[in-house]
Amino acid sequence: MTTETAGIEDRGSAVDQVVDAIRRLIRERNLGIGDALPSEIELAAMFDTSRNTVREAIRMLKAYGIIESRQKVGAVITDRRQQALMELFSFAIDISAENFLDIQGFRRLVEVNLSDLLFQAIDAAALARLEAINEAMRLAPDLPEAARLDFEFHAALVGSAGNQTLSQVYGILRPLLQRLMEAGKASRIAIDSAYDDHGDIIAALRQRDRIAYAYHMNRHLHAGLQFIQTPKEPGQI
Amino acid sequence: MTTETAGIEDRGSAVDQVVDAIRRLIRERNLGIGDALPSEIELAAMFDTSRNTVREAIRMLKAYGIIESRQKVGAVITDRRQQALMELFSFAIDISAENFLDIQGFRRLVEVNLSDLLFQAIDAAALARLEAINEAMRLAPDLPEAARLDFEFHAALVGSAGNQTLSQVYGILRPLLQRLMEAGKASRIAIDSAYDDHGDIIAALRQRDRIAYAYHMNRHLHAGLQFIQTPKEPGQI
DNA sequence: CCCTTAATTTGTTGGTCAACATACCGTCGA
DNA sequence: TCGACGGTATGTTGACCAACAAATTAAGGG
Structure with a gap:
């Protein structure tokens, strides 16, 4: 049988969905570099998921160089993609x-x-x-x-x-x-x-x-x- | 006092350390594309950390496109770095x-x-x-x-x-x-x-x-x- | 003005439950 | 007897929850 999850766009795991949701959030609120994201707890409540899932999504965005997070302050939007690119290089060499x-x-x-x-x-x-x-x-x-x-x-x-x-x-x-x-x-x-x-x-x-x-x-x-x-x-x- | 570089690089969070450790693991064991990593539980035991930390590290490696994980099978080394790079630049930041x-x-x-x-x-x-x-x-x-x-x-x-x-x-x-x-x-x-x-x-x-x-x-x-x-x-x- | 304290947020850990793929094993039929 | 089939056992990831530690900011008291 084919997948019976026809109704909802189930593509990707919960983490991927949260990643997309955060990206939408950034776009819709027109957030730029330096702006802060809501706290992990707020994001979890917002997307009706758990904090760990949000954390994994944030990890991906961090790997892409899109956000940085400091304790207490929260996640801040940055653009360190050049460094992320270099990380990719280093993996290549590995x-x-x-x-x-x-x-x-x-x-x-x-x-x-x-x-x-x-x-x-x-x-x-x-x-x-x-x-x-x-x-x-x-x-x-x-x-x-x-x-x-x-x-x-x-x-x-x-x-x-x-x-x-x-x-x-x-x-x-x-x-x-x-x-x-x-x-x-x-x-x-x-x-x-x-x-x-x-x-x-x-x-x-x-x-x-x-x-x-x-x-x-x-x-x-x-x-x-x-x-x-x-x-x-x-x-x- | 401040640590005088006590042997181990304390730089970065536990997740970053696990990322580096997994990279070293890949290098030392000479693992190539298609080879499987140890299970998350094993990795957690190996690096004396928790499974969730290992999961976040794996999330980063997944974001970099060098591993893929399928349920039950485990994490497998791949090379999807080009796709990762495209993801990187698919973010709307020009x-x-x-x-x-x-x-x-x-x-x-x-x-x-x-x-x-x-x-x-x-x-x-x-x-x-x-x-x-x-x-x-x-x-x-x-x-x-x-x-x-x-x-x-x-x-x-x-x-x-x-x-x-x-x-x-x-x-x-x-x-x-x-x-x-x-x-x-x-x-x-x-x-x-x-x-x-x-x-x-x-x-x-x-x-x-x-x-x-x-x-x-x-x-x-x-x-x-x-x-x-x-x-x-x-x-x- | 400086120091202490409190509050908030992320960082890390341990555990639980579910989904699922694979391997193994027993049963049934030819 | 041997092979095909199906069920179960097991191990792994996916998702989640709860709790504590660390850090940093902000407020309050001396």
Whole structure:
């Protein structure tokens, strides 16, 4: 037999219905960013359902980046969908479990060719910050700390380009890249070499020298690549 | 006193922690699409939390499109992230112009500088495929179909570079980029212009002409940018 | 003006009941 | 005897309720 629930639009679970209902509520009341939703208890009474169901619906909206909720204050409408989008990215990387070389290739593609955006957006303060990070890396007490500061340098560099999407991608790749760099920083010599490379890169940035930037960055990333020919566990994150 | 980062990341609520824990579980057990998660009760016991908290975590993962749960069967890992992304953007909030431009900037950074990887990996079959897609775009019956094929062209191009991380990112961005391209393909003239650009790009690829590739790709993407200067309706939900 | 206290709201937990899909097992028929 | 059929047992998700903890705001008292 076919479904005998013909009368009511039964599509979706109770949670999905509440999600739609909340969306309708937002639309009908013309709520915008910053406005607060009714409390969970009120919503439950409004839609004649339980508070837990409302909570699960709110969880979905939170995952979509549409609302944020703070205790006591309640749920507030926001637009953090860009971050939600990045969460999706991070899941992609989880699932497909790329190997290190693949991600390193992606990284090279980005960083070596970043000069256009960088020259356009970078200022003296950003350059000083890069130098400070580089100096701290040289003086780092141990290798993991140096690796962390190495990543910090590159993240700051990418951040200076002013592209949000890019910055967030790097935020997601952070743990992976850091492991990559720990693998590449097996000795003090590698750190000193990276320090010099970073210095060359900063100099190229300061002089707005596109060619020099690409040359040094490419060399630098290629050098780091040598040390990690064998990933720790292939195909595993 | 305040916790001095006592080992475990205390960041986020219990639900967020369970989300991360499930992600780690998937990674560590190397679970793939179609595999089943432990039952909610087992997960609750595993992470020493309650079933409702696990349910909310599963709700989030469901919102991200990486798991699906059917009654009785349990939660199964899937990949419906594209649908999740569409849900994300089906909320009536218009994408802000800044977000559009930001993502477009990211795209330019990637595609314009893809030549190194492309020249290394592309073959005759891939070039023929690109030409076929381009031809199909020229002959497309309507504008949305042309926009779809335009995206298809770029996705195939990026895919030819052979970097999995990059391909994944483009796969997820598909609906978003397609909207971007629909906005840019407001007229037949724009399509013909894109067709010519694509042809130039293919020719540059065939001749392994790095400069020509970068020139034509940059021109092409810059041209597409003109059409979306004005957002539809800023900041309404 | 500052501190204390109360109230409100979300966060988390444990439990109950229902719906339902699957597996297993016994019965019946050929 | 063997296979098909049907019923039941079991385990899982879906939905809900009640209660307490934590946090944050707001009010009130010194």
